[in-house]
Amino acid sequence: MNAVVRLEQDFSNVIDAIIGPGIGVFPHFIDSELVAALRHDLASLPPWELTPAAIGREQHQQTNEQIRSDKTRWIEGDTPAQRYYLAIMTSLRETLNRQLFMGLKDYECHYALYQAGDFYKKHLDAFRGRGNRRLTTVLYLNDDWQEEDGGELLVYPFQSKTVLHRVQPHAGTLVCFLSEDFPHEVLPATRDRCSIAGWFRIDDPIAPARRL
Numbered sequence: 001m002n003a004v005v006r007l008e009q010d011f012s013n014v015i016d017a018i019i020g021p022g023i024g025v026f027p028h029f030i031d032s033e034l035v036a037a038l039r040h041d042l043a044s045l046p047p048w049e050l051t052p053a054a055i056g057r058e059q060h061q062q063t064n065e066q067i068r069s070d071k072t073r074w075i076e077g078d079t080p081a082q083r084y085y086l087a088i089m090t091s092l093r094e095t096l097n098r099q100l101f102m103g104l105k106d107y108e109c110h111y112a113l114y115q116a117g118d119f120y121k122k123h124l125d126a127f128r129g130r131g132n133r134r135l136t137t138v139l140y141l142n143d144d145w146q147e148e149d150g151g152e153l154l155v156y157p158f159q160s161k162t163v164l165h166r167v168q169p170h171a172g173t174l175v176c177f178l179s180e181d182f183p184h185e186v187l188p189a190t191r192d193r194c195s196i197a198g199w200f201r202i203d204d205p206i207a208p209a210r211r212l
C-alpha cells in the first residue's frame with residue numbers, strides 16, 4: 001500500500017486543478033503495474049457482464065445508443081486491483097474533503113469499453129443544482145495508444161464550443177473535473193478503448209430528499 005501514501009503527494013496537483021480551472025489532466029497518475037492489473041480484470045470479464053451504458057439520472061435511466069455506444073460494468077472491489085484503486089480514490093476523497101470541504105460522501109465508478117467506432121456524444125455528467133455528482137474522474141487503461149488511434153476525450157468550457165482539453169486515453173492518465181461545469185465527448189477510436197469512469201458524490205443516489 002506504499003503507492004497510496006505516495007499518491008497523497010500527487011493529490012496536491014488535483015487540489016490545485018480544482019481550486020483553479022476546475023479541471024486537470026494528470027499523466028502517470030496511476031502506476032503501470034496497477035493499470036495493467038485493472039486492464040487484465042476488465043479483459044477477464046465474461047462478455048455478458050459488460051452491458052450497454054445507461055444515460056439519464058438514477059431512477060430514469062435508459063440506454064440510448066444515439067448518445068453513447070460503450071459498454072460498462074460497475075466496479076465493486078471484486079479483485080485486489082479494484083480494491084486498491086478504490087482505496088486510492090477514497091484517499092483522494094478524504095483529502096478533498098479535508099482541504100476543500102467538498103463534503104464528498106461516496107465514489108462510484110465503472111469500467112467502460114469503447115469498441116472500435118464507439119462514441120459518447122457531448123454531454124454533462126451532472127446538471128446544476130440537480131445532481132449528486134460533484135467531481136468526475138476518468139482513468140485510462142490503454143497501452144501504447146497512438147494519436148492515429150483516435151478516441152480522444154474533448155472537453156469544453158461551459159457554454160462554449162472551443163475545445164479546452166483534447167486528451168488521448170493513455171494508460172495511467174487521469175482526468176478530473178467538476179461534473180457540472182465541463183461538457184465533454186468521446187470521439188470514436190479505431191481500436192478498443194478502456195477506461196474507468198467515476199464520480200464523487202455528495203449524497204446517496206436514493207436519498208429521501210431527492211424524491212420530494
Ligand SMILES: O=C(O)CCC(=O)C(=O)O
Pocket residue numbers: 112120125138152153184185186195197
Ligand atoms: O472515457 C472518457 O474519456 C469519458 C467518459 C464519460 O464522459 C462518461 O462516462 O461520462
Ligand SMILES: [Fe+2]
Pocket residue numbers: 123124125184
Ligand atoms: Fe461524461
